[in-house]
Amino acid sequence: MDVDAFVLTHRATWDRLEALVKKRRRLTGPEIDELVDLYQRVSTQLSVVRSSSTDAALVGRLSSLVARSRAAVTGAHAPLASEFVRFVTVSFPVVAYRAWRWWLATAAVFLAVTAVIACWVAGNPDVQDLIGTPAEIERLVDHEFAAYYSDHPAGAFALQVWVNNAWVAARTIAFSVLLGLPIPALLLVNAANLGVGLGLMFHAGRGAFMLGLLAPHGLLELTAVFLAGAVGMRLGWTVIAPGDRPRGQVLAEQGRAVVAVAVGLVAVLAVAGLLEAVVTPSPLPTWLRIGIGAAVEAAFLAYVVHFGRKAVAADETGDIADAPDVVPTR
Numbered sequence: 001m002d003v004d005a006f007v008l009t010h011r012a013t014w015d016r017l018e019a020l021v022k023k024r025r026r027l028t029g030p031e032i033d034e035l036v037d038l039y040q041r042v043s044t045q046l047s048v049v050r051s052s053s054t055d056a057a058l059v060g061r062l063s064s065l066v067a068r069s070r071a072a073v074t075g076a077h078a079p080l081a082s083e084f085v086r087f088v089t090v091s092f093p094v095v096a097y098r099a100w101r102w103w104l105a106t107a108a109v110f111l112a113v114t115a116v117i118a119c120w121v122a123g124n125p126d127v128q129d130l131i132g133t134p135a136e137i138e139r140l141v142d143h144e145f146a147a148y149y150s151d152h153p154a155g156a157f158a159l160q161v162w163v164n165n166a167w168v169a170a171r172t173i174a175f176s177v178l179l180g181l182p183i184p185a186l187l188l189v190n191a192a193n194l195g196v197g198l199g200l201m202f203h204a205g206r207g208a209f210m211l212g213l214l215a216p217h218g219l220l221e222l223t224a225v226f227l228a229g230a231v232g233m234r235l236g237w238t239v240i241a242p243g244d245r246p247r248g249q250v251l252a253e254q255g256r257a258v259v260a261v262a263v264g265l266v267a268v269l270a271v272a273g274l275l276e277a278v279v280t281p282s283p284l285p286t287w288l289r290i291g292i293g294a295a296v297e298a299a300f301l302a303y304v305v306h307f308g309r310k311a312v313a314a315d316e317t318g319d320i321a322d323a324p325d326v327v328p329t330r
Contacts, residue, residue, distance in 0.1 A: 003055050010045055014062070017042055017069055024072040032073075039069040047315075090311045092264035095231060095257045097308020098317075102230035106187065110226065113191040114198065121199025128203065131196060141204040145197070145213070180236025183229050190225070212286040216293035217276035220300060224268045231261045257317055271296065 017038040020031060027035060046062040053059070096103070121127050128137060175182040201210040235258050279292050 003053055003058060006049070006053075007058065010042075013038060013045075014042060014065060017065060021065070021068050021072050035069070036073050039066070039073050042066055042069065087260065087263070089307050090316050091257075091260040093304045093307035094311035094316045095261050096227055096264075096304045097312060099227070099230045099234050102234045103227055106229045106233070107222075107226040109184075110187055110191045110222070113188060114195040117192055117195025118198035118202060121196055122203040122207075128200065131200070137200055137204075141200055141206055145201070145210065175232055175236075178236070180233035183232050183236070187225070187229050212290060213280055216279045216289040217272050219293050219297040220268065220275065221272040223297060223300065224265050224272060227261065228265055231258050268300065 017035070020027065020035045020038065023031075024035070042062065043066050046059070046066050049055070049059055049062060121131070131137065132140070171186065175186065198207065198210060201207050235255060275293060275296065279289050282289065284292075
């Protein structure tokens with residue numbers, strides 16, 4: 001894009017909008033209509049500049065003008081119900097969908113590490129001796145693992161699980177400020193712990209039993225953790241390789257979008273915690289418990305793909321700064 005030509009073409013519009021914003025408290029009816037029209041036009045021009053130019057000064061000027069115009073033309077933010085609907089149908093799923101490559105890679109590496117460690121532990125008695133004494137391992141395999149899901153009231157256990165998982169996801173996303181470098185280590189530690197448990201259970205001939213307990217809630221729970229890791233590492237990579245746009249601008253946009261994922265995962269992990277507290281220890285047949293977990297997982301992935309793809313087609317980014325405001329009528 002020819003920035004000079006673009007500025008020359010639209011400068012009069014920007015100057016007029018600037019003048020209307022400055023006298024916003026004394027506008028006539030026609031001037032209010034003009035202000036709203038110019039605000040919408042300049043917002044579109046800002047989107048064009050963001051996607052086609054690396055001129056940070058121009059982006060900054062138009063961003064400031066659009067922000068002040070928005071404050072002038074909107075008497076209030078969008079109703080809470082509208083903001084909630086936008087969050088559920090746009091902000092959260094579009095960020096998750098755009099990160100699908102990172103998400104899939106995170107899942108593949110995590111599961112591969114888990115499988116390798118599980119096989120290593122299951123097939124090496126010497127490794128098992130380092131983990132614990134035969135009595136300790138027997139107690140873990142025969143009692144403690146299953147008792148973990150049933151020794152506490154369902155409500156309290158669901159809350160405990162939710163807090164723990166939300167904390168893991170929050171730390172994963174928070175590490176994005178460190179370029180995402182600690183995130184792989186955090187995920188690998190969790191993969192190793194899961195692999196050790198699976199290895200011990202499979203060696204004792206109770207691997208299927210363990211998977212039957214893990215699957216109902218673990219499918220959704222691990223998916224949420226993978227997503228948290230994916231968006232955190234993607235944000236960190238944005239700082240390293242921002243492309244042809246200013247690093248600060250890209251980081252701000254992506255950072256605000258990641259906030260949507262952090263909030264959305266609170267709800268996702270609450271569902272996983274409920275499954276872990278209610279479905280996992282229930283007397284339902286194993287196939288039915290796993291089926292419930294698989295159905296919830298499939299529903300979540302279908303939700304992300306459906307709404308995420310629609311939002312991508314509409315050129316949404318999940319940046320909360322792009323959320324539309326409600327323009328009051330006179």
